[in-house]
Amino acid sequence: MEITKQQLKIEENYNKLDFTSIPQLKVIEMELLDAISDSRGTIREMCNHILKAGGKRIRPLLVVFSGLIFEQNLQKLIPTAVSSELIHMASLVHDDIVDVSIMRRNKPSINSVWGNNFAVLGGDYLFAKAFGILASQGLLKSMGFMVEAIESMCHGEIIQAEDKFNCECSIEKYYEKISCKTAIFLKCCCQAGASAVGASEKEVELIGEYGLNLGLAFQITDDILDLCGSSEIMGKPKSEDLKQGIISMPVIYLLKNRAHQSFIKSVIENKVFDEETILKVCSLLTKTGIMEKCYDTVKTHLEKAKRNLDALPESYHKEFLYRLADMVYTRIN
Amino acid sequence: MEITKQQLKIEENYNKLDFTSIPQLKVIEMELLDAISDSRGTIREMCNHILKAGGKRIRPLLVVFSGLIFEQNLQKLIPTAVSSELIHMASLVHDDIVDVSIMRRNKPSINSVWGNNFAVLGGDYLFAKAFGILASQGLLKSMGFMVEAIESMCHGEIIQAEDKFNCECSIEKYYEKISCKTAIFLKCCCQAGASAVGASEKEVELIGEYGLNLGLAFQITDDILDLCGSSEIMGKPKSEDLKQGIISMPVIYLLKNRAHQSFIKSVIENKVFDEETILKVCSLLTKTGIMEKCYDTVKTHLEKAKRNLDALPESYHKEFLYRLADMVYTRIN
Numbered sequence: 310m311e312i313t314k315q316q317l318k319i320e321e322n323y324n325k326l327d328f329t330s331i332p333q334l335k336v337i338e339m340e341l342l343d344a345i346s347d348s349r350g351t352i353r354e355m356c357n358h359i360l361k362a363g364g365k366r367i368r369p370l371l372v373v374f375s376g377l378i379f380e381q382n383l384q385k386l387i388p389t390a391v392s393s394e395l396i397h398m399a400s401l402v403h404d405d406i407v408d409v410s411i412m413r414r415n416k417p418s419i420n421s422v423w424g425n426n427f428a429v430l431g432g433d434y435l436f437a438k439a440f441g442i443l444a445s446q447g448l449l450k451s452m453g454f455m456v457e458a459i460e461s462m463c464h465g466e467i468i469q470a471e472d473k474f475n476c477e478c479s480i481e482k483y484y485e486k487i488s489c490k491t492a493i494f495l496k497c498c499c500q501a502g503a504s505a506v507g508a509s510e511k512e513v514e515l516i517g518e519y520g521l522n523l524g525l526a527f528q529i530t531d532d533i534l535d536l537c538g539s540s541e542i543m544g545k546p547k548s549e550d551l552k553q554g555i556i557s558m559p560v561i562y563l564l565k566n567r568a569h570q571s572f573i574k575s576v577i578e579n580k581v582f583d584e585e586t587i588l589k590v591c592s593l594l595t596k597t598g599i600m601e602k603c604y605d606t607v608k609t610h611l612e613k614a615k616r617n618l619d620a621l622p623e624s625y626h627k628e629f630l631y632r633l634a635d636m637v638y639t640r641i642n
Numbered sequence: 643m644e645i646t647k648q649q650l651k652i653e654e655n656y657n658k659l660d661f662t663s664i665p666q667l668k669v670i671e672m673e674l675l676d677a678i679s680d681s682r683g684t685i686r687e688m689c690n691h692i693l694k695a696g697g698k699r700i701r702p703l704l705v706v707f708s709g710l711i712f713e714q715n716l717q718k719l720i721p722t723a724v725s726s727e728l729i730h731m732a733s734l735v736h737d738d739i740v741d742v743s744i745m746r747r748n749k750p751s752i753n754s755v756w757g758n759n760f761a762v763l764g765g766d767y768l769f770a771k772a773f774g775i776l777a778s779q780g781l782l783k784s785m786g787f788m789v790e791a792i793e794s795m796c797h798g799e800i801i802q803a804e805d806k807f808n809c810e811c812s813i814e815k816y817y818e819k820i821s822c823k824t825a826i827f828l829k830c831c832c833q834a835g836a837s838a839v840g841a842s843e844k845e846v847e848l849i850g851e852y853g854l855n856l857g858l859a860f861q862i863t864d865d866i867l868d869l870c871g872s873s874e875i876m877g878k879p880k881s882e883d884l885k886q887g888i889i890s891m892p893v894i895y896l897l898k899n900r901a902h903q904s905f906i907k908s909v910i911e912n913k914v915f916d917e918e919t920i921l922k923v924c925s926l927l928t929k930t931g932i933m934e935k936c937y938d939t940v941k942t943h944l945e946k947a948k949r950n951l952d953a954l955p956e957s958y959h960k961e962f963l964y965r966l967a968d969m970v971y972t973r974i975n
Binding site for chain 2: 349350351352400403406407408425426427429430431432433434436437438440441443444445447449452453455456457459460462463464466467468470471
C-alpha cells in the first residue's frame, strides 16, 4: 500500500518533471546538502538558497539511471550525479547575471538578493566544489564530460547573447545554441553515468545520443512553453525569452512565414511586448500550424532518443529513461 | 655571451617580477596559447585579450620551480603550470566584475570591453579549460590543490567585499583575507608542483609554507604599493584599493594610532580621496613608522618562506626560489 502511494506520488511528479521523490534522488539530495556543508558565511547562505529553491534534478537523474542500466551500483554514481547538479546550479547562478534575471524557480535569484558581485563568486565556488568532489574520487572521465558541458554552456550563452533581437537567426544557429546551452550537458550526464560504471564506448555513445536528443526536445519544449505557456507552470513571466530578444524555434518559423514575417519582425525590432501582442503571436503560431510543427520536432527528437536505448541492456532503469522521454512530451500535450 | 645577455635580461626582469624570459616560462607561454587554441568566436577573442595582456606568470613559475627541485622533468609539470595560470586569469576576469575595474595590466579589462555578461562566461570557460587539462592528464592531486585555491579565492573576495569601508577591520581579518585571496593560491601552486613529481608529504608541506609566506609578503607589498606607490609601477591608479574601501595593513595600523585615527576614519567614512588627502595619508604612514613596520612584516614572511626551503634538496631551482623571495622585498626597497 505504501509503495503504491509512493509510486502514485512519483507518477504525479513525473508530470511536473520533478524527480525528487525517487529514492535514488533522495540520496542525491542528502549528498548535495553534504557537499556544501563545509562552506562558510555568505557562500553558505547562497548555496543554501540555491539548494532550497529546488529544481527538477534531471541531470543527476540522468547520471544515475544511465549508470544503473549497466551496473546496480548507486554508490559509484553519486559523486558524478552530485557534481552535475552543482555545475548546473553554478551555471544558473551565472546565467541569471548574464540574463539580468531577478527570479529563479519562483524565488529571487542569487544576483537579485546578493548582487552580481557575490553571484559571480557563488557560482565559481559551486564549480570548484563540483570538481573537488570528482577529483577526490578520482573520477577523471566524469571530469572530462563535465568540462565539455561547461565549455559548451559558455559558448551557448554567448551565441544566445550575440543573437538577441536578430531576426535573421537561422534554425541551424538555433540548434547550435540549444545544443550548447542545454542538450550537450544532458548528453554528458548520460555519458558520465554510463562510463563511471564501465559501459563500453559504443554504449556510452548511444546513451549520449539519448541524452542529446532528450535535451533538444526538452529545450524546444521549454521554448514553446516560455512563449505560449502560462506563467504558473514555468515560474517566470510569460514570453520572458522573447521580451529579452531570445529568438526560439516557433519565432524563427514565424519569421519565415511570408504572410506574417513583417508583423513579427516589427514586434521584435520595436520591442512591442504588451499582452495583446503576445497573445496575437501565440494565436498566429497556432493558426499557421507552426506550433504543430514544433511539437512534431519535439516528438522526432524523443523518438530518436528512445531508439538509441534499444540496443542497451534491458532493465527497469532503461524503461524509466523511455518513460522520461514520453514525460517530456506530455508537458506540451 | 648570449647566455650572459639572457641572464642580464632575466636579472632585469626579476626586478619587475616579470618571469616570461625564463626558458621554462617560455614553454608555458606556448602551452597557454595552445590551451585556448580550440576556443571559438567571442570566447577566443576574450582569451587572446587576456593572454596578450601579459602578467608575471608567478603561479606557473612556482609550480615549475617547486617541482624541478625534486625531479628534472618539466614535461610532468607543464599541465599543472598552465592550469594554474588559466585559473588565475579566470579569477582576474571575475574579480574585475566584482571590483568594477575597468583596467587590468594597463589594458582595458574584459568586463569593460565585452561587458559583465560575457566576462562571467569568459571566466567560466577558462576555469573549465584548466580542469580539462588536468583531467586529460590524470592529475588528480593538482586538481585538488587548484580546487582549494579557487574555493579560498571566492571566500577571500567575499570577505573583502563585506569588509569594505569597515574601520573596525582587524589585522587578523586582514590576514584571513589576504591568505584566502592570494597566499593560499601560491601555496597550492608550490604544493601541486612538488606533488606532481612525487615529493614526500613533508616536502610538499614545506614548499607549501614557502608559497604561503611568499604570498603573504607579496600581497602586503602589493597593498603598500597600491596605497603609496606610483601608478606607473602598478599599472593602475594610486590608492585605488583605498578608494574602493579596501582596508589594508598600513591603514589598519593607522586606524589604531591614537593621534591619527580620527583623521583616517573620517577620510574613509566620508570617502575623501582627493590627491592631497592621499598624500597626507602616505606621509603619516611614513612619519608614524607604520610603513617601516609593514616592511618589517614583509621581511619576516620572506624569511619564514626561505627557512622552509632549507630542508629541501639543494638545487639551482631552490636557489631560484630563495632569490625570488628577495626579489619581492626589492619591490618596496
